[in-house]
Amino acid sequence: WVLAKSWRDNIWFKRIGLDVYKSATKGHRIEMRDEVAGWDDNADWIERIRNYRARPIDVEIRRTFPGDIVFRSRLDPKLYDYRTPQFAARIEPSQKKELTYRVTTKQGYNKKQDKVTLVKQQDRGQE
Secondary structure, three states: OEEEEEEEEEEEEEEEEEEEEEEOOOEEEEEEEEEEEEEEEEEEEEEEEEOOOOOOEEEEEEOOOOOEEEEEEOOOOEEEEOOEEEEEEEEOOOOEEEEEEEEEEEEEOOOOOOOEEEEEOOOOOOO
16 A cells, blocks of 8 residues: 555635735735635555466455545445445456555545545546
8 A cells, every 4th residue: 555646735715814004105015814724635545466376366455534535546446334435456367456546535624524435537548
């Protein structure tokens, strides 16, 4: 289980105040006081699996995520319960496979409900 990339986006600010100052010689100056109210934490994950056997193996992976989560994957994910996405794959003999997915955690103002929402991504040629 390897973290490939992480970033924040969809940032919302709350306006605390607005101060306007006037100088007879320097004109007007406006100062805004804002604080961060909400954002999304994004993480691209890779599940690396290697089959050392002489026959194919079927794997099923479940990951539990707390909070308001959007789980994006091409792996045809299903919900095991309201916080746990699961997906499966077949690994051929003496092969390795990288199963990738994106987890977006909504924070602060962006957070609405503690649950996982599944989004099936299309193949790159179909996007």
